[in-house]
Amino acid sequence: MAITRRELFVSIGKAGIPAAVALTVGAETLQAETIPIPSAAVGLLYDASICIGCKACVAACAEANDTPPDTRGDQLHQAPSDLNDLTRNVIKLYKPEDGSAFSYVKRQCMHCLDPACAAGCPFQALHKDPESGIVKWDSDKCIGCRYCTITCPYHVPRFQWMGFNPRVTKCELCSPRLEKGLQPGCTSVCPTGAVIFGPRTVLLSEAHSRIKKEPGRYYQGRVYGEKDNGGTQSLYLSRVAFEKLGLPELGPESVPARTLRWQRRLYQYFALPAVLYVSLVQVIRKSLKGHEQEAHEHEKETGLRAQL
Amino acid sequence: MSKHPTIAEHLQASGVSRRSFLQFCSVLMATAPVGMSLTGKTLHQMAATIGKTKRPSVIWLHFQDCTGCTETLLRTSAPDVAHLILDVISLDYHETLMAASGAQAEAALNSAISDNAGKYVLVVEGAIPTRDDGVYMQLAGRPAVQVVREVAAQSAAVIAIGSCASWGGVPSAEPNPTGAVGVNFVVSGKPIINLPGCPPNPYNLLAVVLEYVTMGKLPEMDELSRPKFAYDRVIHENCPRRAHFDAGRFALAFGDAGHRQGWCLYKLGCKGPVTHASCSTRHFNEIPGVWPIGIGAPCLGCTEKSVVWRMGTFETVPIHLATPPDTYPPIYSAVGGIKVGAAALVGAIAGAAGGATWVASQRFQSSQEAGAERLEVDRAHAETLKPSSASLPDKPRPDKPLPHKKES
Amino acid sequence: MSTATLDTQTGSRLLANAAASKPRWERAVPVYGFPVVNRFFVALLAMTGLAFVLTGYRELAGLGPVSGMNDAYGWGIWKTFNVMVLTGLGSGAFAVGIAPWVFRRKRLHALMRMALLTSFLAYACGLLLLGIDAGRPWNFYWIVFPWKWNMHSPLAEVAICMSIYATIPLAIENIPPVLERLWYFDSRLRPGVEKFERRLHYFFPWIIAAAYLLPGMHQSSLGALMLLAGERVHPLWQSPWLPLLYLGAASFMSFGCVAGATMLCCVMWKRAMDMEILDEAARITAWLIFGWLGLRLLDIVFRGALGTAFHADRFAGVFWLETFLIAGGGWMLWRSLRTHKTQTMFLGYVLSSLGGMIYRFSPTTLAFRPNPESLYFPTTIEILVSFGFICMGVAGFLLVVKRFGILPAPLQEWHNMAAYFRFRRPYIRWTGYFEHGFFSDDELEREQQLELTDSD
The missing domain is CATH 3.40.50.700 (NADH:ubiquinone oxidoreductase-like, 20kDa subunit)
Incomplete structure (x- = not known):
């Protein structure tokens, strides 16, 4: 039968028109979808121009999270070269060779409003708390696939490579301390107040007032994380370009929204797969009938049992 | 009075x-x-x-x-x-x-x-x-x-x-x-x-x-x-030479250049990190600098029962509460590398696979004819294998009874 | 029925075909006359054993000591090669299956069993390695609770879809050769086998449709995986069309794998090749390749990334390598249709599949730049485990192909096989595929006679 392709498309079309309508409507709602900001969103404001690079926050973070200091570098100092399975918070130095302005930068989880790590996590081990907005890791659900280490645009979650019970480590804003009414470890020891903790709205207004007070002090007069990557709860002010500090320019759309748009649309309510499945079944039924007929004929010809 | x-x-x-x-x-x-x-x-x-x-x-x-x-x-x-x-x-x-x-x-x-x-x-x-x-x-x-x-x-x-x-x-x-x-x-x-x-x-x-x-x-x-x-902190926490420790500047032998410059004595066996005492802040004889480390002698840990006269004078102690050093990591750190053995193994496997594929592909030229030929040969052979239907004794197998279908 | 009582008309047609060197594949016939256990097979088993031992070590020591994966490159060759690349090669059940079942290219039905077997083995290998690569595999049980799935996650889609696909539709589609063997093996089983087969055939449309829907979903989701990595994948590969391109690559790769493997098996075990079917497969593959190349080129041009292909760096190098391999392979396939040279066709399949493999491997490893300073290269243990499980797949293939009817052959081959098994040593007879599976009284006696003559 030579009308196969037409048949297929016709049957898809028949079942597909209502589905297509649903998808279009759904797509429109997706486009208008904005990223919700949690009701009690808390975060950090780090002003790189005030930071003196004392690294008290690095030591305090390890202590607050009951993690042994990472001395794997020289077996003497707590000197992680980057975030890792023992380090949730690190101070790095950007020092250009031409002697122009240098800056320290504190790197920890950005607690994005639409986190790519949570978007990619298969069983929602990394999930965003709906009230505080803190992105937490649940050891009961994690399968150790390390997809979060790949999807996070800031390269924050780190996997524990040694041992048979590995965990994923990243800053969780010291939630146990917050519950007791304490500040996170890093902000409680910062001697200059370079990093401060508070509700996101308060931090944003503080950042903007600093920019207004000293225009020209901060790079592009903007707060990184206000809109970047769809908005984050860890905000940055800096004298030098954010990219030089390792904070990529991602644009106002969050990574999941930008990259998974079609994936989300095509699988919306599983409509398209279901439609395809039904039409495939129809087509194959017809095919199968023809195939079985031929097989039986062949069986009669050869005297050997048909191989279906 | x-x-x-x-x-x-x-x-x-x-x-x-x-x-x-x-x-x-x-x-x-x-x-x-x-x-x-x-x-x-x-x-x-x-x-x-x-x-x-x-x-x-x-x-x-x-x-x-x-x-x-x-x-x-x-x-x-x-x-x-x-x-x-x-x-x-x-x-x-x-x-x-x-x-x-x-x-x-x-x-x-x-x-x-x-x-x-x-x-x-x-x-x-x-x-x-x-x-x-x-x-x-x-x-x-x-x-x-x-x-x-x-x-x-x-x-x-x-x-x-x-x-x-x-x-x-x-x-x-x-x-x-x-x-x-x-x-x-x-x-x-x-x-x-x-x-x-x-x-x-x-x-x-x-x-x-x-x-x-x-x-x-x-x-x-x-x-x-x-x-x-006086005893709540270890010497290491308040030592005037701590900056040298953080920066990784250690005296390695008595009288060497580092020692003369007053560098940290940790590698000479200073027990400061495990010794609770106030010597690093309150020196002796009311003169600043008059205390063991101040004059270039590593601390012996004289207040601690488990340290002095139990550990060797020049034995290094573990740092129980490691702290960050005076150095900073760059924005991007290098990680990972290629090991020679693994690269060689990959090369070997790829080479073997490639070689095998090439050899296999060479055999394609002669195969097509061979396949048809074999069919002929096999068919003829199958014919020859069929035994003649001469009369044979009518006995069942003695030891292994074969289940057989009754000819209807 | 014995050879001599073949229907004269069919028999003469078949013989004429054989004589005219235009063999036709009519039946899937087990490979006979070649022992399963030979040096090569033992070597494969040894590699598999080594892989299992190293896997045990990995489970105890963690992923760090055994692999070259690091903080920058979280995925190593276990995920990116054995899962992403090999399941692409193993999409035969999907691509080679869709052609006859949906697009009514009936001739390709002959390749179906090969496609299903290679797919099953590739997916088994891939899923095993997916389990080994996961750091906390004991939490996989959440797969049983659909409301806990994060359906926005491409990885969830891949893992869940692949698992369901391999265990249900693919496994079920691989049952018919087993049933066939049971039917021939013991006549007491026949009524049960036939009943089971009828039940199975009743559900076939749903199972086969699932067997095309699910791979379509997860092979494209394998491409979607790297979408979330954004800028870190080099612009020559990172594209919104990544899912579709991955699916297309899977199609022509799997054709290459199935048809190429079939050709290789025919050569190794001296079977005749049906050039009509192989030509059709080559034609389809060539069209798939050219279509895919066109789509890829358009995608690169429209995204403005073409300039990067001319930089003097390793990314451009990989891009041109894979493009040349795929295009070269496609061209060779096209040529082989004219020149009727099987060597060209085989090499065409090999090259295009190799290029496709490199394409699917690049976004995760070769073209993945998480930070300017980092590097990834697998360690020896990683390579041995990966290779060992591939050897397991190959060993499984060799075993199955010699015990079940998978490899297609002309009808004559079946009769030859039946004859081979009937008249050899007794113990082999019981594993044979004779027409009615049991001896008639005449045959019993003849066999006895043979034994008596043998023992003389």
């Missing part, structure tokens, strides 16, 4: 100027800025408090000692201060400093005890031997264990000065033939405070004594009965 004058009265009578006294009080404040209620006041308040207090009676006993702790009390750089110390406290019995000896000394001890019963502070210097009924140290024919218990029984508080009195010190080093132990091992029922060190800082003793007599209580102590104001 009354029999028990206040400190202020005594100082006045001794001709000590108020200025000297205030200086003395300020040194005490520097000794213990926190951890003592006495120093939680302003200078004048503190001077007044001390001035009002009756001059405390101190009985000082020596056992298995080297008298170093006494020396530390006296080896002040300014002689006035030594005198001042002896003016502030009333040292009613001290074997090194008193003139009496023999029976007179015994009598002095007894009268000191009876005169101030229940009120004097007992300072013990030196360890107390316990083996063989304590015969290795006897005072007027009586074992030290007995003496200390008797004297402590009538004291208000016991201060164990020096490592020997605190936990046994030098005499207790392996193999400890005399069974030397600290005071709190043999005395109970009285408040005991340990001031380990070999020797300890004299101002620590003074602060403790004054706190006790003015405020009526001993300063806050840790679990080893050491006052927290």
